[in-house]
Amino acid sequence: MTSLFEYAPAPESRSIVDIRPSYGLFIDGEFVDGTGTPLKTVNPATEEVLSEVATAHEDDVDRAVRAARRAFVKTWGPMRPADRGKYLFRIARLLQERAREFAVLETLDNGKPIRESRDVDVPLAAAHFFYHAGWADKLEHAGLGPAPRPLGVAGQVIPWNFPLLMLAWKVAPALATGNTVVLKPAETTPLTALLFAEICQQADLPPGVVNIVTGAGETGRAVISHPDVDKVAFTGSTEVGRSIARAVAGTEKRLTLELGGKAANIVFDDAPIDQAVEGIVRGIFFNQGHVCCAGSRLLVQESVHDDVVASLQRRIGTLRVGDPMDKNTDLGAINSAEQLARIRELTAFGETEGATCWQPDGDLPDRGFWFKPTVFTDVSPAHRIARDEVFGPVLSVMTFRTPDEAVAKANNTTYGLSAGIWSEKGSRILKVTDQLRAGVVWANTFNEFDPTSPFGGYKQSGYGREGGRQGLAAYLRSDS
Ligand code: NAP
Ligand code: MG
DSSP states (O other), X not given: OOOSOOOOOOBOOSTTOOOOSEEOEEETTEEEOOSSOOEEEEETTTTEEEEEEOOOOHHHHHHHHHHHHHHIIIIITTSOHHHHHHHHHHHHHHHHHTHHHHHHHHHHHHOOOHHHIIIIIHHHHHHHHHHHHHHTTOGGGSSSOSSOEEOSEEEEEOOSSSHHHHHHHXXXXXXXXXXXXXXXXXXXXXHHHHHHHHHHHHTTOOTTSEEEOOOSHHHHHHHHHOTTOOEEXXXXXXXXXXXXXXXXXXXXXXXXXXOOOOXXXXXXXXXXXXXXXXXXXXXXXXXXXXXXXXXXXXEEEGGGHHHHHHHHHHHHTTOOBSOTTBTTOSBOOOSOHHHHHHHHHHHHHHHHTTOEEEXXXXXXXXXXXXXXXXXXXXXXXXXXXXXXXXOSSEEEEEEESSHHHHHHHHHOSSOOSEEEEEOXXXXXXXXXXXXXXXXXXXESOOSOOOXXXXXOOSGGGEESOBSHHHHHHTTEEOOO
16 A cells, blocks of 8 residues: 555553543442443453453342432432533533543543544534533423423443443433433443543432443343333344344333444435545444444446546545554554454455455554455445445445436335435435435435434334434423
């Protein structure tokens, strides 16, 4: 690979965070021991053990739910909405004040580039708290009835790809609407949720309003199936989402699911190619492709296919893969050995099924979990790499001739979370957007997020919306 510039290393310092050798569960405002065997969380870029984290068993989850119930009945539920809003504003400001600490910790525990945790994850997490703080005393104007009421205790389970940001997406609307929370972070990325617990203490949030129970899938199952949980919110795989839907069926619990995706990123022949190439790169390589709304299926109009692929390969040749703590890094580490194995398995299918695999030259670090940015051409819609969510830096390129064919191919998926369109024609963008069965459609951009904009899927990408006015509905009862 010929690179245009050689960059000297520019590592962020890790001295700003103080990682404790072990962490407890956060229940009723305090860190307490868990009864399960503690789990070790590692830095996926080095395989170094960062800390030991308690595991919550059913009994611990029960303690957390009881604390959340008490807080709902005694403090948080009866509190004046404007006062709840003040706590949310305080949390948002503390997230901003300690932003660098959160960014470094997220990068160490998750493997994502510091540039992304610093510029995207942490500022957006703070923005979610600011946005929802503003709603706390205005809920009767949200179009959800004259006096919407909270549901009670929310049990929330989140994945490892955006650990702090997914926490914010879950916790901020729950608290703003007057609910209390028991949240389970992912097994491989618990540390920023535990630092968030410290923020709750620093903000003097009443005990029990936010409880954090760490552990693996079993802990998640205990949270969602606890009989005193009123609302379940889950982000993760479609497979686990399905099992949660089954567990919740027939109960009074309300449920929102944000599951996988296989988004089409559609490039028409009138699109400015360089701009589209930047959007394609951002669509699939942002966060190593560990993004549910990643633009993992590139649909290119046949007449510009060769130009687009050539420009894309040139651009990918300039991406820096390596130390996530380096401020110049574009692609960091894959989050876990398990996820790396899954990416390898699916890409191997790509080759045996007859697609053509391309990767840039260059070496990967010796330790840690790594995968090169990868482009498959000659992909057919029947290939597994065109159907299954890889959840890694792997792009499948297909072609189309007419807008109708583009729409048919884009919609030919069991998912429906997001899509992208690249075209200079506004009318074409509006028409195609209308025909796409996807919760979010980006035009001439990709992977843009904002707390005011509702996010969620069609089909097997789940149901319910997060963010915006629509996201509040998931946490409110609008009957009288
Ligand atoms: P996952 O198993 O669905 O994990 C999501 C969360 O659910 C984690 O906190 C997980 O705990 C927990 N969990 C696992 N089994 C559970 C159960 N039976 N009941 C309740 N909670 C449970 O996802 P994953 O294993 O991390 O990733 C697998 C695949 O899911 C990925 O390759 C990707 O395709 C997809 N995925 C999608 C998203 C998204 O944003 N839509 C995010 C992550 C993954 P543990 O962490 O301990 O497993
Ligand atoms: Mg898992």
